[in-house]
Amino acid sequence: MATTFGVQGNPPPVPASAWSSGICDCCNDAGGCCLTFCCPCVTFGRIATIIDQGAISCCASGTLHVLLTAATGMGCLYSCCYRARMRAQYGIKEEPCADCFVHCFCGFCALCQEYRELKARGFDMSLGWQANMERMGKGSAAATAPPQMHMSR
Known part of the structure; x- marks a missing residue:
């Protein structure tokens, strides 16, 4: 009898798919490209908010990205973690490489590609997580939680 599970009862890995656009396809989204060029912290903040499912605000993640970049020049290490999380989700x-x-060598292009990817998946990047969930008809976690059962006599 064949099983659909992999090693030690874990489900088999999901085959990886390609990005919806290439790393250098910035011209396909002029608005996102201009936003990233002028204010990469906003682009990153919007991406982080969606990837974190609203757990961190656009402003907080964008500010942290700016501070890390200004203080150490290594904001790319912070943003590459979100790229990895996005790919996993x-x-x-x-691709095209690690x-x-x-993020360290093509940071603007990476942010643009991630921004386009989320847009291709139906997100309105200017709305944030909660408004996107409402727009997609998924509501908030609280709205979709099962009702509480109460005992009565």
Whole structure:
């Protein structure tokens, strides 16, 4: 009898898919490209808010990115972690090379690609997590939680 599980009862890995656009396809989204060029902290903040499912605000993550970049010049290490998390959430291949290299050597292009990817998946990047969930009809976790059962006589 064949099993659908992999090693030690774990489900088999989901095959990785390709990005919806290439790393250098910035011209396909002029608005996102201009935003990233002028204010990469806003682009990063919007991406982080969606990836974190609203756990961190756009302002907080964008500010942290700016501070890390200004203080150490290594904001790319922070943003590459979000690229890795995004790939894991959506089953996207690590291409064209490792996430840290993409962000450290092509940071603007990486942010643009991630921004386009989330837009291609139906997110309105200017809305944030909660408004996107409401727009997609998924509501908040509190709204979709099962009702509480109360005992009565």
